[in-house]
Amino acid sequence: DAKTTQPPSMDCAEGRAANLPCNHSTISGNEYVYWYRQIHSQGPQYIIHGLKNNETNEMASLIITEDRKSSTLILPHATLRDTAVYYCIATGNQFYFGTGTSLTVIP
């Protein structure tokens, strides 16, 4: 399972796009990139995952670089309810959660 590196914290203005980066330079070919978020002390919530191609769902978009060494989670129109800790996980098996990025959406 690849080690991931994320900035510890970020701010985003309400209504703007939030772009959360993740570095996973040691990712192997069969490992997926997953994003989860945890609001306060609730159970982590799945957001999106991808292997090679960019992905989009109702919550977010995931952009994976061509060499797969990094990715960006995009919340297109951040709201106050998106304030949370966001975890990037690169794995083919067990999930290893780092400390994530604490995103604060500012009114």
Add this chain to the structure above:
Amino acid sequence: DADVTQTPRNRITKTGKRIMLECSQTKGHDRMYWYRQDPGLGLRLIYYSFDVKDINKGEISDGYSVSRQAQAKFSLSLESAIPNQTALYFCATSETGTGAYEQYFGPGTRLTVT
């Protein structure tokens, strides 16, 4: 009703006591997991089970044991609780198969060992 439930939601216990945390799921998943989370840190895997007859140690299994009573139930036990096991505990489930799989988390159990 929630797909993954955990009981109790909060528990305070004394050092040396045995305690069991329970997890039930209605998602029909074969795989179940137990994690702990310490303040300011991410989740760490304690044990996981890929089916009823399969139990595997995770990153931090010392001081813990588990029981997979049925496909839907996975319990975590602390045989003799100690204060540094004070943490937030999460249960999760996922489907079986190759490729990508989402993990679905329960609401957590906040355990305090005094």
